[in-house]
Amino acid sequence: MTCTSTPQAEERPQQRAERDYDVVIVGGALSGAASAVLLLRQEPRLKVLIVEKAATFGRRVGEATVEVSGFFLGRVLGLTQHLNEAHLVKQGMRFWFFNARTQSLSECSEIGGRYLSRVPAYQVDRAVLDEEVLRRAQALGAEVWRPATVGNIHLAPGGNQTIEVRRQASGGAAPEGGEQPWRTISARWVIDASGVAALLARRQDWWRPNLEHPTTAVWARWTGVRDWDSLELAEKFPEWALACHGIRATATNHFVGEGWWAWCIPLKGGDVSIGVVFDQRFVTWPEEGPLGQRLKDFLKQHPVARELMVDAQWREGDVHWRKNLPYYSTTFVGDGFALVGDAAGFMDPFYSPGMDWISFTVWSSAELILAEQRGEDLAPLIAKHNRDFTRSYERWFRAIYLDKYEYMGDFDLMRQAFLMDLGLYYMGVASQPYKRGACALKEPVFSTPPSIPFFHLIHAYNRRFAQIARARRSRRRWGEHNDRQRYLFQGYTFAGSSAVPLLRAMAGWGWLELKEGWRSWFGGSRSLFRGGRTRQGLEQKETNPPRQWTGESAPRS
Template structure:
């Protein structure tokens, strides 16, 4: 029993990365806290969320102190690569490509989520958290400023447990948001995903493949097989993420408005067939087979809660929101939400009035999600299959991420996680600029689609980039993207004039 009469100070729903990660931060600061983690599964399966980017890699290595575990049990990631094709593209060599010339300078990882989740949970327990496993929280009665009451099913038993705080880390099940009517689908972004782990995937760097695809072979000095490779098409993209031990995670994400995914046959077969229509997919996945029983589908990926926290609860990770898997923002979002949730609980334990913090947290997380979505994802699927448009977007998206987001924890330490991306007034001009070019590129793609002029640059071109760093001077590299954008606008104007006006207004 705790000092205020509850069984626990903090009860956490879900023992995956956001739940157990929040427990770790809390117990490191306050080892005396009585923390209970309730996790439904007997053992974690291989989930999605396998590719980390710079912010989440910092969180995993510097906040959760997992560097050694990441090096020993997972793979170092070698950036992102994108592969484009049009009707004339026959071979891998002919696919247009975007990617880095060298390995990234800031660490990032490809993680096996079953192993990572187990390790984070194990460490939270080692720090003193109590764990109820194969137990599931059926309902939560919220009491503002009082004791929260959780009803937990453990085998045949149903138990009620009291805690001053509930942290909801239940993932897409989003227990509190759904039960309390706060869950809202992001209807502007109807994207779905299908994924599986594959065996027998060809090595992107093997000698035979390079011999048969001569211009592909010498274009880059990093390992393509350690990258997240993206295949792209009109309204869809697919990831290929290597995992330690040889399996490769493969999934497709598509905009329901643009892509009709085949409906006949087993889901894994349909996934493979869909990807074999892309020349890069044919080359890399031709001999591969999906792992039986490990094929998944999720519809309507994008949503958010309208309430993130109150005096007695906080929502973390996917229980709070999800946007889109492109650029792997999921674990970045976990880093921010877990950090602000832990900060809130710790402030209350210090005896501070949490009301101002709660007002700020609810405002900032809602703003962060909405701006992040508008700046990067709204209508992205209009143009992510276009090499020349994505070349510009990729440089601007990644360059600005390095400049204003990823560099922050490295410069300021974990405090930076208390200011979620796009939540500060200083980020407003960047948000507006990103929203502007994203809209502009989507409008150009719409105009091309109406003129049946998509994909002209999708064959035989390569954008091999030297990559960004956190040096302020690195931002000058964005100049290249501006020049390309200027040229693109001129070329589009010329083509629109010669091919006739599009049915869509290009500026819509």
């Protein structure tokens, strides 16, 4: 997997003898297990231990890949056959809009592909996928302690890290005698793949809430969701059914509203993952009743969800919520540790960037550890890694997510934004690993100099759409085309010809500015966020940061 080929440096045997493992990985889900796979495939002599708290993986969010994560899972981890057999091939993204005039599914405006997608992506059941990746890590030689919990970690830059671990009994898989006492082990490297627990970032005081984006998610897996491509719906809405020549059901379908969106992701076997994410400044979440019922009631305001979920039932024990979603770490790696996946930060699930972030953080962290094996000087690599990922998080968030919830529910504005967001992602991000190979994963989004003008471009048009949305709201024109519009496009590829629809979309933005954008050119549209907007800057640390709640009972907006 390496992108350079420096000769291997032999470590003194005594150095190795002083520690229990070369690498200890905290968390054996996708980020942790993938890290082990990359390391052991390249350097089988490494002694790798994975410590995983859960005896078995339950289902978890992170079920839709996009093109980069599709590449990472399929072509880097080598899972294409597994993905085809145990999961579903994804058919792009679709968006469904509504307003006061939409009474039925067919009246809701739609954005999506007319045909099937052309670059692989998948809808994955994470309980199945993560077990498979962990199994592969084990097959390559990783030792797995499970269920076992990592407690304190003492970092020693340049030396051996010490990690407290406690194993629990689970069937026949763990040592006899129930819970074992805490044990201290040593390793040259610790990879924190503990997900939202973000063990190292929180303990080392690197963890920061992203206060500019107060979002909450509520989700469940459902049975009895209607099939989008069924004869029943085709008979009820014949023109609607004829309009799309591909498959709607296996797309990530988004129901969108004012300040919120919901995903509808099918899983292999028939269950469907449906959940909502809302901006806490826009949406007041219902406070009474079982959480699954509240989720269903909330979604029923949207005619498409109403139609699809009429007989849907959430699975008991599989209803979840998380408040104050985004956060980040101010440090990503050091001489002896690396943070990967959610342990390094989280932005927003819109457009499913989570596993792209995993792809970049896991690849780059494994590269760093392998660079040490090759005898390279770590200091400049560590500095570059921290700089690249700090910039990537900040720019990615500012370009794509900041203020998105102000306009994502408006058909006209979201259509423009989606065409440009997706086209630029295809040209600048997704095409890179497909054309240049996995080495492109060492360049996280917006971390390279050529990407900076594109960051400014995306940042600019997203800000403008948010401003236009505010102006539309104050003129009561927001969402006026959310009914009876259908924009079904051919989809992007990595060919140069895809620049044509992208340029057309940019021309559309220009036209929108001339037609109505001028109303907000001179600051004539204030944010509708209650209490005004926060402009804390990502580096500021609150003395009393909002807690990040997560669980199965009651979020309050």
